[in-house]
Amino acid sequence: MYYTLKEMMTLIAAREIKNSDIVFCGTGISMLAAMAAKNINAPESVIFFETGAIDSLLEELPLAVADPRVMYRTSANSGLLDSFAAMQNPITGGHVIGILGAAQIDKFGNLNSTVTGDYHWPEIRFSGSGGGCDVASFVPRSIIFMQHEKRKFVNTLDYMTSPGYLDGPDGRKNAGLPEGGPVMVITNMGVMRFDDKSKLMYLSAFYPGISPKDILAHMQFSVDISRAKEAMPPTEKELRLLREKCDCQRLIL
Numbered sequence: 003m004y005y006t007l008k009e010m011m012t013l014i015a016a017r018e019i020k021n022s023d024i025v026f027c028g029t030g031i032s033m034l035a036a037m038a039a040k041n042i043n044a045p046e047s048v049i050f051f052e053t054g055a056i057d058s059l060l061e062e063l064p065l066a067v068a069d070p071r072v073m074y075r076t077s078a079n080s081g082l083l084d085s086f087a088a089m090q091n092p093i094t095g096g097h098v099i100g101i102l103g104a105a106q107i108d109k110f111g112n113l114n115s116t117v118t119g120d121y122h123w124p125e126i127r128f129s130g131s132g133g134g135c136d137v138a139s140f141v142p143r144s145i146i147f148m149q150h151e152k153r154k155f156v157n158t159l160d161y162m163t164s165p166g167y168l169d170g171p172d173g174r175k176n177a178g179l180p181e182g183g184p185v186m187v188i189t190n191m192g193v194m195r196f197d198d199k200s201k202l203m204y205l206s207a208f209y210p211g212i213s214p215k216d217i218l219a220h221m222q223f224s225v226d227i228s229r230a231k232e233a234m235p236p237t238e239k240e241l242r243l244l245r246e247k248c249d250c251q252r253l254i255l
Contacts, residue, residue: 005236007190008255009244010209012038013236014188015101015145021046024098026089026137028052029066030254031147032101037063037248042240050088052133054080063249086133089140100137100144102164106156107148109203109223110173111166111184111196113138114159121161131163138164142182150189155221167201191217193233194225202226207233 012035019025019039025047027036036049037060050056051067057077064071073079088094104113105128115134119125138144148154166184167173174183183201187194192208204226208214214227236244249255 003236003238003241005241006255007209009236009241010233011035011147011188011190012244012255013042013240014193014207014233015039015147015186016042016044016240018145018186019044019047019099022097024048024050024088024094025101026050026052026085026098026133026141027101028103028132029064030103032103032145033067034063034244034249034254035101035145036060038240038244041243041247048077050085052082052085054078054082054085056080056085056088063251063253065253086136089136095140096142098141098143100141101147102134102137102144103147104134104154104163106154106159107146107187108156108159108166109225110168110170110201111146111187111203112159112162112168113146113164113166114161115163116161118153118160124160134164138166138184139179140182142180143185144183146184146187148187148189150191150217150220152220152222155223157222167196171199171201173201191220192230197226205230207231209233210235 015035016038021044025036027033048057051072053067055072055076058072059075089098104115106114115128116130117124117127191212193206194203195206214230
């Protein structure tokens, strides 16, 4: 069955979300992935947003986290402070999974969403952290969406906005951060994960029709490809629910 790479990326992320997860997501594909999980494989998962909507029903795909539709039939409509506090709450915090994006990423999953080039005289200045640094710092698991390009998978970040594993296995501990970090990077070519011991990125899965060598050719640094397997394509049921239930207006897809 025909599917697009964006649909593949969305469903890969949705499969990672479990019933016990509390999903913190932003605008765009991350919101769609959370909705897909809720409608396909994790109906008991809870979605919440930095704008304060907690346990949103999301019968329609909102255009942004400030869209009034995120507030429809929520368990609570709170504010920014309570939303971010939920990440560190001893009861809920351990179940939170964040979904992020960035302009650059390095081999330890550190992210740049601030500038490319010199900070004071940048080539491009982006929107900055938003809640990205808070999510990356405090949630136990995060999923990262990236386009697979050499200018994005870089040896050295132009600016570190959000921490991954910093400089290796003890990086977060030495910086005073709690355990956690990125669990996967989903791109338009494949899926990266991080080694349990070294915390280095490795290729976990490649999409049908794309080879591991193709993926390496679009990165500044090399990663282990020995564990890579072909990703399971979307099923007919997944695609039907994604297209007809989650994004019937094709706002993201």
